[in-house]
């Protein structure tokens with residue numbers, strides 16, 4: 001105990017420290033208190049001990065305490081007939097810990113326009129504050145103690161919490177406020193995205209899942225894309241985003257699908273799982289049932305969403321990785337070059353039962369995907385004749401299977417295929433996803 005007081009006395013001989021900054025040097029001692037209280041307690045005990053010996057009052061110590069603003073030291077000095085030293089600025093925080101009002105106003109104004117439940121303060125300090133604090137720590141052998149940055153984070157956090165009634169959260173805060181307490185300025189405000197899970201249906205064969213930047217201008221807008229910056233006027237993503245951004249007052253919405261269907265493929269059944277990420281939402285508490293109705297009304301006959309619920313960034317990763325393992329059921333209308341016999345139709349069903357395909361990356365997507373061989377399982381194919389050259393095939397297979405190529409064979413890049421088995425050139429002329437496994 002004496003060591004602690006002795007150290008503090010020596011620190012104050014060289015540095016003027018406020019209650020917070022002195023207390024912080026011993027923040028590893030005693031829990032359930034604050035650095036400010038630690039600082040005051042140490043100073044008070046020092047002031048008391050300086051006057052224990054009536055004949056030998058430690059005036060120097062009292063003056064050092066007086067410099068830090070300790071009222072009891074000033075009063076004691078006066079009583080003893082001395083003029084107490086003026087209060088000086090704290091060597092570490094320059095008194096800023098007690099002068100946060102301007103910054104707090106700035107922060108409140110900035111975050112007021114966002115709906116949030118939790119936040120986190122990150123104060124940004126110049127390097128010289130670390131240098132100064134390390135100087136003290138090294139000189140007096142103070143280890144494992146906090147730095148000024150944490151003190152600011154906590155003090156600003158406590159005050160913002162009191163003013164807004166919201167809580168500090170370390171893992172996934174809705175808002176992160178980076179600020180500089182010395183300039184009383186905000187450095188950056190980061191708003192956590194909102195995530196909405198659901199499943200979507202797509203009823204038309206002309207829209208992609210997400211918006212595609214125009215290849216010519218890369219989204220800037222040119223004559224080729226009619227200055228829209230896009231290849232397609234609409235997408236599943238944009239049809240949802242329109243309503244969602246209106247409701248959440250967010251900046252941008254990004255659709256993360258569990259796999260994707262081609263533009264000309266419809267998505268039927270209970271729909272494809274997705275997570276819609278809303279960037280910088282101003283509103284977070286959303287009536288999802290109502291949102292669902294609004295989207296479905298707005299995008300009627302094009303897409304439909306169902307089962308909306310609040311989701312997370314984690315789920316985005318999950319649905320993306322899971323997509324490859326989920327089995328999918330398709331309906332394909334297949335056209336053969338020459339007439340196809342019942343015998344051949346049975347043969348297709350027989351051979352394509354519980355088989356593993358070797359699929360090289362299709363020619364049509366080779367320009368944007370790695371050219372590798374994928375092994376994909378086909379569980380079952382059920383065929384129904386339409387006429388001499390056409391059949392309807394219900395295909396159940398693993399996620400990520402290129403179904404159009406399973407039919408055409410893609411010039412031998414997919415093996416086996418309808419074309420190979422029938423020895424008759426086959427082509428998928430219409431495709432629907434009927435079901436994606438839950």
Ligand SMILES: [Zn+2]
Pocket residue numbers: 017018019020021022090091092093094095097
């Ligand atoms: Zn200080």
